[in-house]
Amino acid sequence: MADAPEAERLAHQLVEASRQLFTAGVMSHSGHANLSVRLDADRFLLTPGFVRDLEPHHLATVGLDGQLLAGELRSVSAEIITMHSVVYRARPHVGAIIHTHSPSATAFAVAHRPLPCRTEPMLRFGQPEEVPVVPWGPRGSDVSVRGIADVLDRRPTTSSVLLANHGLLVFGPDAAAAAHLVVAIEESAEAEIAAAAIGGAVDFPEGALEAVRASIARVSA
Numbered sequence: 268m269a270d271a272p273e274a275e276r277l278a279h280q281l282v283e284a285s286r287q288l289f290t291a292g293v294m295s296h297s298g299h300a301n302l303s304v305r306l307d308a309d310r311f312l313l314t315p316g317f318v319r320d321l322e323p324h325h326l327a328t329v330g331l332d333g334q335l336l337a338g339e340l341r342s343v344s345a346e347i348i349t350m351h352s353v354v355y356r357a358r359p360h361v362g363a364i365i366h367t368h369s370p371s372a373t374a375f376a377v378a379h380r381p382l383p384c385r386t387e388p389m390l391r392f393g394q395p396e397e398v399p400v401v402p403w404g405p406r407g408s409d410v411s412v413r414g415i416a417d418v419l420d421r422r423p424t425t426s427s428v429l430l431a432n433h434g435l436l437v438f439g440p441d442a443a444a445a446a447h448l449v450v451a452i453e454e455s456a457e458a459e460i461a462a463a464a465i466g467g468a469v470d471f472p473e474g475a476l477e478a479v480r481a482s483i484a485r486v487s488a
Contacts, residue, residue: 269307277304277312279323281303281304281314281323281326281442282321284445287446288367288446288449289318293450293453293454294367294368297368298318300366301313301347301366302363302365302445303329304362304363309332310331310336311328311351312327312328315338316341316343317341325338327340327344329351331355333348333349346406348407350407350436351364354415354419358419358438361438361439362439363438363441364437364445365437365438365442366437367434369434369449369456371453371456371459372398372435372452372453373433373434373435374456375429381398382397382398382429382455384471385459386454386455388450388454389448389452391451391483392444392448392451393439394426394427394448396425398429398435399418400418400429401414401415402414403431415428415430426438435449435453437449
């Protein structure tokens with residue numbers, strides 16, 4: 268169980284991740300998003316219904332069973348508790364989750380088209396495969412949650428999904444990693460759309476992921 272200093276550290280990481288998304292320019296016009304970070308096997312911190320000007324004391328503590336344990340949530344966040352808890356239950360290694368309406372990624376979600384992995388940042392930041400699409404269901408509904416669980420079961424190595432007619436859901440080992448992947452996916456979606464105007468994007472050559480991992484290992488050694 269996370270003690271008070273650890274919970275405070277995780278809260279600050281989540282706030283910093285939210286600021287990173289705005290700095291990178293990957294948010295929708297409304298700035299809508301919800302972010303969470305796992306505290307322990309049974310609890311996570313969740314943004315209260317807004318992310319602009321977010322501070323650690325704004326975060327609510329929620330149980331994986333859906334119970335609000337501390338803090339306050341606006342209805343817009345209360346609706347999505349199960350969207351976060353289903354990922355934490357399915358992926359014990361996941362430490363943080365980010366949902367946004369990033370415009371270019373959302374274009375693929377609206378088109379019900381998986382986003383191919385054709386940019387190097389996706390290889391580097393945890394999505395070396397296409398981003399699959401979860402069938403539409405009302406936000407936080409049983410239909411939506413079952414759809415997420417089904418795709419996570421069928422795609423055990425994906426670190427993100429597109430929510431049809433809705434937006435993007437990304438998860439990673441910590442808040443910073445999840446934020447980096449949101450940025451990488453949004454940039455890739457922008458590039459994919461732009462490339463369509465000049466003949467279409469092209470897949471990586473065989474062995475690209477291994478080559479990138481080797482390059483990272485060399486500078487990290």
